[in-house]
Amino acid sequence: MSETPPDIPTDGPALFDPTAPLTASGNLRRRAAVDQVVHFGATGAAMIAVAMLAIVVYGVVSRGAPALNLDFVIKNPAGLAGGGILNSLLGTLVIVAFGAMIALPIGILTGLYLTEFAGPRSRTAYVIKLALDMMQGLPTIVVGLFVYGLIVIPEHVESGFAASIALAIVMLPLMARASQEVLLLVPGSLREAADALGVERWRTVLGVILPSATGGIATGAILAIARAAGETAPVLVVNSLYNPVTTQLNIFGHGVPSIPMLILTTTDLAVPQAFVRAWGAAFVLLMFILLANIAARVLLARSRAKMGA
Amino acid sequence: MRGEDGVPSRVRIRTEPLPTTIASHRTQGARINEARTAVFDIRDMSVHYGNKRALTSTSLKIYRNLVTAVIGPSGCGKSTFIRSLNRMNDSIPGFKLSGHVRYHGHDVYVPGVNRVEVRRRIGMVFQKPNPFPKSIYDNVAWAPRNLGLRSELDARVERALRQAALWDEVKDRLRASALSLSGGQQQRLCIARAIAVEPDVLLLDEPASALDPVATALIEDLMHTLKNRYTIVIVTHNMQQAARVADRTAFFSLDRVEQVGTLIEYDDTETIFRSPQDTRTRDYVTGQFG
Numbered sequence: 001m002s003e004t005p006p007d008i009p010t011d012g013p014a015l016f017d018p019t020a021p022l023t024a025s026g027n028l029r030r031r032a033a034v035d036q037v038v039h040f041g042a043t044g045a046a047m048i049a050v051a052m053l054a055i056v057v058y059g060v061v062s063r064g065a066p067a068l069n070l071d072f073v074i075k076n077p078a079g080l081a082g083g084g085i086l087n088s089l090l091g092t093l094v095i096v097a098f099g100a101m102i103a104l105p106i107g108i109l110t111g112l113y114l115t116e117f118a119g120p121r122s123r124t125a126y127v128i129k130l131a132l133d134m135m136q137g138l139p140t141i142v143v144g145l146f147v148y149g150l151i152v153i154p155e156h157v158e159s160g161f162a163a164s165i166a167l168a169i170v171m172l173p174l175m176a177r178a179s180q181e182v183l184l185l186v187p188g189s190l191r192e193a194a195d196a197l198g199v200e201r202w203r204t205v206l207g208v209i210l211p212s213a214t215g216g217i218a219t220g221a222i223l224a225i226a227r228a229a230g231e232t233a234p235v236l237v238v239n240s241l242y243n244p245v246t247t248q249l250n251i252f253g254h255g256v257p258s259i260p261m262l263i264l265t266t267t268d269l270a271v272p273q274a275f276v277r278a279w280g281a282a283f284v285l286l287m288f289i290l291l292a293n294i295a296a297r298v299l300l301a302r303s304r305a306k307m308g309a
Numbered sequence: 310m311r312g313e314d315g316v317p318s319r320v321r322i323r324t325e326p327l328p329t330t331i332a333s334h335r336t337q338g339a340r341i342n343e344a345r346t347a348v349f350d351i352r353d354m355s356v357h358y359g360n361k362r363a364l365t366s367t368s369l370k371i372y373r374n375l376v377t378a379v380i381g382p383s384g385c386g387k388s389t390f391i392r393s394l395n396r397m398n399d400s401i402p403g404f405k406l407s408g409h410v411r412y413h414g415h416d417v418y419v420p421g422v423n424r425v426e427v428r429r430r431i432g433m434v435f436q437k438p439n440p441f442p443k444s445i446y447d448n449v450a451w452a453p454r455n456l457g458l459r460s461e462l463d464a465r466v467e468r469a470l471r472q473a474a475l476w477d478e479v480k481d482r483l484r485a486s487a488l489s490l491s492g493g494q495q496q497r498l499c500i501a502r503a504i505a506v507e508p509d510v511l512l513l514d515e516p517a518s519a520l521d522p523v524a525t526a527l528i529e530d531l532m533h534t535l536k537n538r539y540t541i542v543i544v545t546h547n548m549q550q551a552a553r554v555a556d557r558t559a560f561f562s563l564d565r566v567e568q569v570g571t572l573i574e575y576d577d578t579e580t581i582f583r584s585p586q587d588t589r590t591r592d593y594v595t596g597q598f599g
Contacts, residue, residue, distance in 0.1 A: 198426065212442050
């Protein structure tokens with residue numbers, strides 16, 4: 001049944017002389033030069049990217065660190081440009097936490113739908129994925145305006161709640177896509193194993209799939225939260241009217257101070273002490289995001305190790 | 310290499326006995342016949358994946374408390390066949406089955422059949438060990454818990470692990486991760502997991518192909534004891550394994566013309582290995598395939 005393989009030609013001139021010394025021959029010199037250029041070009045670009053980050057971090061740390069002391073994070077602002085930033089810190093925490101409470105469950109469930117319940121050729125899933133990608137690219141100022149029309153205009157008041165909703169919209173596609181990515185990492189063989197035991201899919205999701213993906217999902221959540229915490233445009237549009245010197249934790253019907261807004265308004269003051277405060281606030285925000293990213297990475301590495309990937 | 314009439318030119322009368330050992334502890338008795346209860350009665354089963362035909366009109370009966378082996382070369386539809394018995398192929402895009410798969414008289418592929426219920430009765434163990442990333446205990450206890458078999462769960466777990474010949478090796482570390490076990494132990498854990506819910510049929514899709522000979526021997530020994538309680542269908546690449554463990558053997562191969570998986574011969578294992586009716590079966594079991 002097997003066919004004879006095609007003949008290998010044994011005559012004709014050889015492409016190179018196999019007995020020549022092993023130095024570059026033919027166009028190898030030119031190819032090596034091109035290789036060098038590409039190599040250095042790529043390395044250089046990567047270094048520029050890292051350098052940018054380093055410069056920004058250095059700038060913030062060197063200017064922000066002098067403003068930092070315990071009072072800075074445990075006291076409310078005093079006067080025009082004095083005191084701490086506690087109210088903004090707490091405000092950001094509350095706004096982001098409430099937004100996360102909305103976005104995380106919806107995002108995780110969306111990820112579950114895409115990987116566990118929609119079939120591999122589902123058109124609905126395709127449309128949802130497309131929508132999520134477009135949502136991710138949505139300018140956040142547009143999200144802010146949308147929420148302004150949705151909540152602020154009917155209620156006649158800017159509020160932390162509106163900011164939470166806007167941030168939830170920012171977080172949702174990040175959360176859904178991140179959940180989807182890690183759920184796809186859960187080996188299909190586990191789903192098969194569970195199916196073959198005659199267990200319903202939702203029990204499999206709760207008992208096998210979600211526990212395997214917890215680390216990855218937590219990572220996605222942290223990254224989404226870190227992203228939302230630094231988001232300024234929507235907060236500016238829907239939550240910029242508040243008392244800047246008092247703590248306001250009730251997000252319903254009240255403007256709530258936040259760190260991005262604090263940075264924006266204090267830099268607008270054009271007072272040297274205010275600049276220092278702005279840098280200090282920026283430093284706190286940057287540290288939060290940095291730590292969140294590191295935590296996310298650690299969690300992800302752990303969960304990968306658990307899955308044996 | 311075929312003669313003009315399409316018959317393999319190598320076919321000749323063999324004078325020496327076939328080299329395969331035939332299991333001595335095979336279910337005894339006269340020819341296994343229609344008097345036994347058929348668990349599966351498969352009629353004209355054909356399977357398509359999209360427009361590609363993977364398996365063509367297969368008809369056979371699988372009998373209760375016997376080990377039925379499915380052998381054949383790669384790509385001949387062995388896995389497709391066994392996975393069609395408990396509807397594991399449903400999730401494959403484009404899967405279409407025609408004909409009838411009757412399980413205790415009930416068609417598995419008619420509307421109204423709940424495939425979760427089908428799999429609850431017809432368990433499956435896969436080629437690659439696939440324990441859950443949980444403890445040894447939880448791997449076995451998970452399905453019973455979810456199926457409402459919560460009473461005396463510890464005893465159930467121990468029984469399943471004993472039946473899978475794993476108990477002595479793991480009884481002191483039931484809370485350890487299942488992933489810390491060796492490949493052979495993981496596969497026996499998967500068998501324990503499957504029998505913990507006491508199914509009716511156990512489908513094994515090349516359960517020993519990723520294991521070393523020692524682990525393989527353990528799994529084969531298991532089959533001899535498990536068949537007293539379960540009906541077993543095992544897919545295997547390894548003909549010696551089929552000869553050692555199976556009472557009945559089905560030989561699948563690719564159809565000469567259409568290159569579609571086809572059931573060539575199905576009979577008592579002894580007949581398949583000692584006096585096959587079809588020259589293709591003879592070529593395959595004597596190692597003269599291709």
